[in-house]
Amino acid sequence: MIFLIFNFIFYLFNLFILFYFIIIIIFKGIPNAEARKEILEVLLRNVPHSLTDEDITRISSITHGYVGADLASLCREAGLKTIKRTIKMKEELYSKGLRNADGNFLFKNFSINTFIIII
Secondary structure, three states, X not given: OHXXXXXXXXXXXXXXXXXXHHHHHHHHOOOOHHHHHHXXXXXXXXXXXXXXXXXXXXXXXXXXXXXXXXXXXXXXXXXXXXXXXXXXXXXXXXXXXXXXXXXXXXXXXXXXXXXXXXX
């Protein structure tokens, strides 16, 4: 009986959250390209990247329908892809015995290509 009550409460809670997000989308709407650009600029403020202003504008124009959470996930995925690519490059360089001047491999900033691959 307790299990049924818990499932019912959980189901109602999920319905409430779904209803809340539908209301937000209806009344606030999906961000336009300029709003998505501002969101991306805030998300990338403290992240090392090589994106120019034109790159951010391009990303915001091709991500129609994305909201803040989607853009945050996009930035996170781009960062993870960059880290994976950097680790792979590091392993290849170490296997060849190549290193930079101080003996370390530098972390490469993610670029527009990383975002395009994910989108």
